[in-house]
Amino acid sequence: MKSNKINSIMGMAFFGPALVLLTLFLFLPMLLTVIFSFTDFFALNPDLTHFVGLKNYSDIFKDELFTTAFWNTVKFVLIIVPAQTLGALGLALLINKATVCKKYFKVAFFIPVVMSLAVVSNLWMQIYSPEGILNTMLAQIGIEAQPFIYSAEQALPSIAIMSVWQGVGYQMIIFLGGLQAINPALYEAAEMDHASAWQQFKDITLPELKPLCVFVFITVTIGAFRMIVQPMVMTGGGPSHSTYTLVYDIYETGTVNWEIGLASAMAVIFVIFVIILTIIQSVLTKDKEAKSNAKK
Amino acid sequence: MRKNSIPRVILTVILFVMSLFFLFPVIWMLANSFKTDAAITADMNSLRAFVPPALNGSFFENYVTVIKNTDFIRYMLNTLFYAAILIVAGVIVNGLAGYALAKIKFPFRERWVLIIMMLMIVPSETIITINFLFVAKMGLLNTIFGYILPMIVNPFNIFLFRQVFVSLPDDVWEAAQLDFCNPVKYFFTMVLPMSKTVVATVSVFTFLGVWNDYLWPSLVFTSSDLLTAQIGLNSITSNDNTTMGQTLAVITMITIPVIIIYALFSKQIVEGVVSTGSKEG
Known part of the structure; x- marks a missing residue:
């Protein structure tokens, strides 16, 4: 009895500081976001706040800028997710097979990951510039100068490619960890059966990596949906809103236009979306584990 | 086992070339952070774009200007x-x-x-x-x-x-x-x-x-x-007064601490990254 009481007090003493901060800066903001999303709260005039029901939510889907931002974000996701997931898997497979300089390769492909979004964005603004190094290199192989981030058509893919360049090393390391965790006995058995390299990949590597593939796929997707700093620094969302993203819209609506009600509704939709993706991921990986347990 | 060694050499060479292409922005950043804008533009057409200038009195000019003026x-x-x-x-x-x-x-x-x-x-x-x-x-x-x-x-x-x-x-x-x-x-x-x-x-x-x-x-x-x-x-x-070379010097300076941290703690970083993947399940 006494030790129960001690445990409660000790538990709260240890967990308390974190709990206070969590409440102030996570629970409360989350709760307020949901509440504000049903109001027309305007931060410059908080006294005139009314309950407006679902009006913000219906307004969002009529809002042209939000729709643009949504489709831009989808385009980012459609470029970044396949390129980054497959790129990371490919690099990990190659590096795992390499015999020398393994360490160098890991470092080389990981360096952009530790660089900041602002640094990478500033660097690639120079690289993408009309008279920049990339256009000079293209000229060497006979391709005419491209506008890259200065045209509405090319800005989004240019930023997407840069983001893949920066991020791919992270998932590569995750895949390498997964590859090293595969039991080598599986490959030895396959060698005895004279299985080809492709068969080994298809029947051992891929099934063993499947939960990790799902994890990487979903985390890259969520990451791509969170795109904001790169367009903010490089293009300010332009040209003509071609790189304006969902999170950028939430940010501008909230902290530039001060329409907290509207921004909150956008944030709620965004979080629900992220939660759905996370649930899909856990269902897909759970399914896999259940099967592999059944086999044992 | 023996038959694998030649493809592996080729694979290593391919990976090495890939890594150079992959790192070209970083190499370019570092090499040109020591140059004047005129030199950056002049070097762009050749491989000198990826080589730092000769070590002389004005080698760190961009860095010195940025540190002094900002x-x-x-x-x-x-x-x-x-x-x-x-x-x-x-x-x-x-x-x-x-x-x-x-x-x-x-x-x-x-x-x-x-x-x-x-x-x-x-x-x-x-x-x-x-x-x-x-x-x-x-x-x-x-x-x-x-x-x-x-x-x-x-x-x-x-x-x-x-x-x-x-x-x-x-x-x-x-x-x-x-x-x-x-x-x-x-x-x-x-x-x-x-x-x-x-x-x-x-x-x-x-x-x-x-x-x-x-x-x-x-x-x-x-x-x-x-x-x-x-x-x-x-x-x-x-x-507007900031030159291209100075910009490259600033972003190089920002990057140096994280590279040092990465060099010192790459084991912890890799473990942390892998743990985000393996915690699933």
């Missing part, structure tokens, strides 16, 4: 200072919480673990506006407190600590209680020293997070005295 060193020192505070505060607050969730049987513990795991999903961008309003309401804009307070607690770090502390032996905690050893003292003198790896991992990720953070400091800080390096970078590059 407050960039100050921004870097500010950021180092914030990172130091956040590492200490973060290890204490998240570490204590992780320990409670791992070892102390207090009411609703399992439920809290679940809640912490769910909080890891919420993207910080979605609550940044409310936190900004909140910090503004408390009158903490443009203060170190306003910047730091919301950043201390981190559900992911709590979870990371908990995962490590769960596997610590129980009897040490019981013995400590019998000895009437102060539990907080016990945490600092026994638990943390026994878990150096996770402390290092959390510290390194906190440093990288603070050093590279963009959105939150750009909202909280408008006064130039308190700016972090990333935000200071913005004010420098948006100045």
